[in-house]
Amino acid sequence: MQIGGLVKFSLSDYTGYPCAVIFCQGCNFRCPFCHNGDLLDCKATTTIPEEEVMAFLDKRKNILPAVVISGGEPTLEPDLPGFISKIKSIGYKVKIDTNGSNPAILATLLDQQLLDFIAMDIKAPKDKYNKLCGIKTNITDIIKSIQITTKSNLPHLFRxxxxxxxxSEKDIKTIISWLPDGANHITQKFRPETALTPGL
Ligand code: SF4
Known part of the structure; x- marks a missing residue:
């Protein structure tokens, strides 16, 4: 696992539970509004050893109930199922934050019962997706991830x-109407001071 960051305690990243947040290093998107610019490079060398993170989680397992695997984009990590499996084996609930670009891995994680919560970014309405991701996106994969998430029967959030x-406000309404009935969707506050592209 390429781990670029660890927040040891958060009350705001897993609905209803205090948690630790693990930030995977590397992302396949370049969203202009991204505020995790340091986590985008897949080849970064200043990562935190996985053993160090596991030792921390083991020490806190009786205090912290949950772990969030965020990024970057966690589904780019080839060892993700094995890593989550280790975390779950010591008793944690696990939430994943994903950009939805890798439905096959999402489905694998669900098949192996490795997730308790899914948060998926919906960057834009379909016709603006490439612009808001900063790359050419496969919209079919995004649609598949939406379907997998809503059919998972797990707590989930689209953001x-x-x-x-x-x-625009119309774009937000278009996103909401694109999602299946009953899907949970929120808008998040944009933080211009840390955005990848200045001056948005
Ligand atoms: S998906 Fe976008 S916002 Fe999320 S880490 Fe990657 S570039 Fe940043």
Whole structure:
């Protein structure tokens, strides 16, 4: 696992539970509004050893109930199922934060019962997806991940960072109408001071 960061205690990343947050290093998107610029490079060398993270989780297992695997994009990690498996084996609930670009891995994690919560970013309405991701996206994969998430029967959340210079109110309504009935969707506050692209 390429781990670029660890937050040892958070009350705001897993609904209803205090948690630790593990940030995977590397992302396949380049969202202009991203505030995790340091986590995007897949070849970064200043990562935290997995053993160090596991030792921390083992020590806190009777205090912390949950772990969030965030990024970067966690589904790019080839060892992700094995890593989550180790975390679950010591008793943690696990939430994944994903950009939805890898439905096959998401399905594998669900098949292996490795997830308790899914949070998926919905960057934009379909016609603006490439612009808001900063790359050419496979929208079919995004649609598949939406379907997998909503059919998972797990608690889930779809999240859109609302950058008002890039997304109109109509765009947000279009996103909501795109999601299946009953899907949970929230908008997140954009933080311009840490954005990948300045001046948005
Ligand atoms: S905001 Fe975009 S670029 Fe940043 S980590 Fe998430 S998916 Fe990757």
């Amino acid at each position: 859109t960072t609302w950058v008002k210079s890039l997304l």
